[in-house]
Amino acid sequence: MSFVLTEDQEMLRETATAFARDELSIAHLRAMRDAGANGKDSATRQKLAELGFFGVIIPDEPGAETFGMAGLGQILEAQGRTVAATPLLQTALIAASTLQLGGSAAQQAAWLPKIAAGEKTFALALDESAHFSPYNVSTEAERNGQGYTINGLKKYVPDAHHADMLIVVARTFGEAGDRHGLSLFLVPADAKGVSIAELKTVDSHGAAHVTFDGVNVPESALIGPADEGADILDPVLDRAAIGLAAEMLGSSQAAFDMTLEYLNTRKQFGQLIGSFQSLQHRAAKMFVDLEMTRSCVMAALSAVDEGKADIAELASLAKARAGELVHLVSNECVQMHGGIGMTDAAEPGFYMKRARVQEALYGSASWHRDRYARLGGY
16 A cells, blocks of 8 residues: 655646645635626636546546545645535546446446536536435335436535536435445436535535436436445445545645744734643644554555455545544634634635535544444454
């Protein structure tokens, strides 16, 4: 398992970091929020496409090399540093992975080039409550002779309010909670019967509730075998958790750097507050946790690229560690900045707001700790 980036991946990391710093700063997010964009940013989407960031894990031709998950992780970490709102996680990682792992040759030929070019964006419509529970699906897809008819409600779907396509997890057999009986479908966001209720979220990234009322899709919309969608969904969610952990690592690193700079410049009673031992201890814990989490994230990214057998365990380890880290660092960043940390004019609050969403998305730290234990036989 490699913890060292290749020369190409290192160049990609430098490009992504510079782009996030120059084009996707928190000032940009604040301006977009104030303009009511709610995560919708077509200009940024175009720039991401021009940089080739949507196609990082999609080969130019079958069998060709890519930057891999390790490369995409560098981009997501860079955007995490500025808590940028982009479609990369949903489209470049989740949708591309779903099609690569379960899509037919026709589906891959139709959609992967469009994803790589940034022409179409996707959203995974999975959760039906406020809590992540991938098998707790009640949305039904019933055979209608020519395809399927989908009815149900999906909640808090990231990017659904500006996606072109939805990947819908629906039940074709069994009861909510059953792993068997799930199926995945490609559904245009503007299909007849699809209603999208846009949500204003605390992190200014936006999301949506999506209602499916008698939505008819052809047989060709089915991704993988009917009733066996969980075999595709599980590894896709592992990759989603790993990618999000990389983003959370970037957010944590930026919040820590900001805090450290403040400790080394802010004076009280004639002394730098960073000279106080109690604050030094708290900063030291953040630094140690950052390094431990970075190792977990790198191990998980590398495991995907190398096709290791323990990807699920490493995904849960990385997401749990990153969730605890971003919670700690975002809190400490606000607290150590004192009163200004609570203001909208300062940046610490943006990290805390985004952290609360990152922590819940695709499983909390406690959810992944429990899963890690179960995978280990406990």
